[in-house]
Amino acid sequence: MRTDTPAARRPAMLLVRHWQTILVAGYALAVFSWTMPVGVFPPKQILDPVTMPVMRAFGLWQSWEMFAPDPRREDIRVEVRFVNRAGDGHVFMLTAMESMGYGERVQRERWRKFFNDHLRLDDERRLWQPFAEFMVRALRQEGQDPASIELVRWWRAADPQLGPDTRPDVRRTPWNSHVFHRWTVPPEFGR
């Protein structure tokens, strides 16, 4: 037996009539929870798992922690060194952004993101060998024939107390470097 009465139907009708308001309020709450630190918004621990399937499925995931909670305190470069089978060595910086032209440095912003923020990290060592193999394939297309390849990270402290004269410049300020990956390329690789 149906028990629907006008009073029982009212909440459903309200939902239908006010779906836009509910959607906007619900989305705002979900995004607020998604983007806030848990210390600021404790219900995040309950809300985020509930909203995650929707955020993921529709590509709405987000975080807005640009230079936060603190900016990185080191200026970074990533360099590739390789020696050809003929014995000639070559070195080039992947992310020396300040030495690029203005157009090039805009286009290569994602290089900075990938190499400086991810590849150079010990926590991301899974990326090192695939990148070395990619570099060897790319260099061969340019007519090189690498026998060994090294990935090097450079870093220096970015200290605002130092003043204008010390803006990062590999030639003028002390930099540290470390070879974080080294690979001897087997002659049969990729052939």
Place this chain on the structure above:
Amino acid sequence: MRSIGRMLLQTAAAFDRWVRDPVDPRPLGWFRCWLGALTLVNIILLWPDMPMWLADDGVLPPELHQPPLPGPSLTVYAFSGAFRGAYSADTAAILLIRGLGVVGGLGMCLGVLPRCAAACVWLAITSYSWRNPLILHSGDALLRIATFFLIFARTDAVLSLPRWLRRRRSLAAGASEPPAPVPAWPQRILQLQLCILYLATGIWKSSGPAWQDGSAVGIVLQMGEFQRFPIPDILLTPVASRVLTWATLAFELGFPLLVWPRALRLPVLAVGLAFHAGLEWMLNVQLFQWTITAFYLLFLQPASGCPAVAPPEHQRPGDVGADRSVAAAGSAAAKPAPVRASSSTAA
């Protein structure tokens, strides 16, 4: 207690009106057009490096792939394998991302099937974001979110090639077609999205010691990897760093509150434009400043030209009737809303 309850009800009713009352279509149209141009630039900048970032023999082979969030997502990789006869799945995916990005971006720019165009761009951005999250910046997230909600927005009232052609024909026939108000909820969601973005980044920053002691901007400006155009030496001093750091915090935490009063809106948007123009000059962060300021278009209130939309202060609480709002939400797009005696808009 009763007065608190009444106040809550009034607030809820005001929010309901704000979301459901139809709005002037022009801000959404401007936003769609400008965002289309930005998505085109974005796909062109990404174009030459796509094989490196996205192909199976690029820097992130499939066995290392970790999606941004675990679980299924709608991307071109779900069906790029269907082209296996002609292309490998990863090549097909790159071709699809390029094609969807260009066709969608042009469609958004020109207002040609703008909802489909937004869907194309959204799918392209979601796909490369899913395949290689290690190359993403905040501009990608903004473009992805904005194009998703533009799929549901009526944005073809202005800056639309088909509409311009229709108008030319109807003007020649002696008739004209004024822009009809459109459902507000996509615009409201995007406005709130921007406010939450500023609030979130402001709160995250305010917990950092470098933002508290005023050294954060100085640190960032010392980094060569972010350098764009030359900066005057005076900005590279500890005093300037403190001023810029705290001004950044004040702006990001203040924007979500101060942008709503009409009297403050234009000044706040002007300060925001100056703020992001400064960042664009000083920092090499691809397209983010352009994308975030595109959202400012959604806060503009056109001075005239859409007579069917009334400002909120002309609406009585009783106006929020279910019948009228249903018409406003679902079918205001299809038929003109009731004409009211005002020429300003409810942005």
